[in-house]
Amino acid sequence: MRFAHKDLLGLEDLTRGEITAVLDTSEPFKEISERRIKKVPVLRGKTIVNLFYEPSTRTRVSFEFAEKRLSADTVNISTTMSSIAKGETLVDTARNLEAMRIDMVVIRHGASGAPRFLAERIPSNVINAGDGSHEHPTQGLLDLLTIRDFLGRIEGVRVVLVGDILHSRVARSNIWGLLKLGAEVGVCGPPSLIPPEIEGLGVRVYRHVEDAIAEADVLNVLRIQLERQKANLFPSLREYNRIFGISNARLSRAPRDILILHPGPMNRGVEIDSDVADGEHAVILDQVTNGVAVRMAVLYLLAGFDVTRAREAKEGLEFEPEAARGSAKGSGTPRPSRQPGPAGGAAEARAGERGRDTAAKGGDRGEVGSGAELEEART
Amino acid sequence: MAEGTRLMDERAVNRALVRIAHEIVEENGGTDELVLIGIQRRGVQLAETIQAEIRKFEEVEVPLGAMDITLYRDDLQQVAEQPIVEETDLPFDVTGRVVVIVDDVLFTGRTVRAALDEITDFGRPRKILLAVLVDRGHRELPIRADFVGKNVPTSDAQQIKVKVRELDGELAVDLLERPAMGPLPRAASARPPADLNAREN
Incomplete structure (x- = not known):
């Protein structure tokens, strides 16, 4: 097993082996939440900031439980209750937190790529808790863990994501994780909510939910965001339910039992009917339980990357920036450039490579990341 | 890794475990309140053997649990990569019980210190005892074993x-000479990263 990462930004960045390592590490962490004293001292003395620029209950609480059960000290910052509301920029907020000597940031942000932007500028570990329509890696991991728990494997399992694929970060993280672990992935939803290029990834598109039900082992039913209807992407919630809603009547025609996942919060009677949500094949609450274990595993694994050492290494970037390893496959993420900073020896050579790497990618590099700015951010 | 010297073969290990099983029951004056906790990973197998022996001569199934102490280690800040965490499974309440910790090797005592802290988080045993197959010396904490298979004086x-x-x-015990090593990276730990998952053996 090898998981030498500073940050968890998306499942697109991870290998099959690394994803499996996180899932395997999650297993022993499940038991901790069943203890009478639900706490182990492994992250004692670590300070973790939960930086939430978008409303979230489940994910934030799940992260907070995971952090506290590992004995970390936690601080929650939400947009409405901080200087963010006064117009402070993301980097300024992060630098101020760094100045108070934090170890990890868990960030939820409305802009795709915000966690990566932050990860490249601060030596603390950064965990993406959902960014725009890009990725929600811990949700993807907990979905994978839940499927593996109930079906015993992921390889060869046919998983269909139903709903708004276009705007869904949950869908993206699921697709990357499932494909890497060898599942057969399908998507189903209104054509206006299916990205046209998705078949190029090896994902099957189902036009009719009945066809998906006929072939799937697992349905991951995504939340229909009510504001999408206002954008005229589909005519009405009632019509959505009639055509794509998952009901027992539809499931009763399936040739085999289908595992039902939903990332929450559910719109009962829209994308999923109550009799399904509360039915025997729904594992929605098991997902929530697994979410805490998966997040504990991620925190534990990332904590192995020594922040203090990275911070002390002022003459060279000791931490591996994820962007240097990230691929250019079109996720639509802004990839700000990283100039080679003043560095010595091997670090300089690595920085040089990164410079070429980002130069080759080109693209939006305007407002961010001079070498001087990076140097300042590290000190 | 260089070829080792065999200290105990299968028969010798079994003889030691049979003796320890008897000593545990004798010390406790029976099997009432007795539970065994094997330390992941090899302590669990040794504890299973001890449990089987006690079953033979007492016709009692002594409750057996497995414990991983990784999350209670005192050197996680010094390791290069996080060690693999194994399952902890204690299918009983330790409060009021006589707990026998079973591990393969007693060395610095740090694993046992971690195990004591972890067990205490599960409850308040009436008594905690320690059984090891090999005691190799070099303690860094005031900890001793109550039941020892074999004392083996060793060098670092x-x-x-x-x-x-x-x-x-x-089933055997070998004595290995460590391969010669260059200077350790970044001081702190006296043990090389390759041994991290082997803990203090």
Whole structure:
């Protein structure tokens, strides 16, 4: 097993082996939440900031439980209750937190790529808790863990994501994780909510939910965001339910039992009917339980990357920036450039490579990341 | 890794475990309140053998649990990569019980310190005892074993390797000479990163 990462930004960045390592590490962490004293001292003395620029209950609480059960000290910052509301920029907020000597940031942000932007500028570990329509890696991991728990494997399992694929970060993280672990992935939803290029990834598109039900082992039913209807992407919630809603009547025609996942919060009677949500094949609450274990595993694994050492290494970037390893496959993420900073020896050579790497990618590099700015951010 | 010297073969290990099983029951004056906790990973197999022996002569199934102490280690800040965490499974309440911790090798005592802290988080045993197959000396904490299979004086440069059938294909104890090493990276730990998952053996 090898998981030498500073940050968890998306499942697109991870290998099959690394994803499996996180899932395997999650297993022993499940038991901790069943203890009478639900706490182990492994992250004692670590300070973790939960930086939430978008409303979230489940994910934030799940992260907070995971952090506290590992004995970390936690601080929650939400947009409405901080200087963010006064117009402070993301980097300024992060630098101020760094100045108070934090170890990890868990960030939820409305802009795709915000966690990566932050990860490249601060030596603390950064965990993406959902960014725009890009990725929600811990949700993807907990979905994978839940499927593996109930079906015993992921390889060869046919998983269909139903709903708004276009705007869904949950869908993206699921697709990357499932494909890497060898599942057969399908998507189903209104054509206006299916990205046209998705078949190029090896994902099957189902036009009719009945066809998906006929072939799937697992349905991951995504939340229909009510504001999408206002954008005229589909005519009405009632019509959505009639055509794509998952009901027992539809499931009763399936040739085999289908595992039902939903990332929450559910719109009962829209994308999923109550009799399904509360039915025997729904594992929605098991997902929530697994979410805490998966997040504990991620925190534990990332904590192995020594922040203090990275911070002390002022003459060279000791931490591996994820962007240097990230691929250019079109996720639509802004990839700000990283100039080679003043560095010595091997670090300089690595920085040089990164410079070429980002130069080759080109693209939006305007407002961010001079070498001087990076140097300042590290000190 | 260099070829080792065999300290105990399968018969010798079994003799030691049979003796420890008897000593545990004798010390406790029976099997009432007795529970065994094997330390992951090889302590669990040894604890299973002790449990089977007690079953033979007392016709009692002593409750057996497995414990991983990784999350209670005191050196996680110093390791290069996070060690693999194994399952902890204690299918009983430790409060009021006589707990026997079973591990393969007693060395610095740091694993036992971690185990004591972890057990305390599960409840308040009436008494905690320690059984090890090999005591190799070099304690860094005031900890001693109550039941020892074999005392083996060692040097720092040596390593004790306990092999169990389930993980290593045979039951035996070997003494290995550590391969010569260059200067350790970044000081702090006296043990090389390659040994991290082997803990203090």
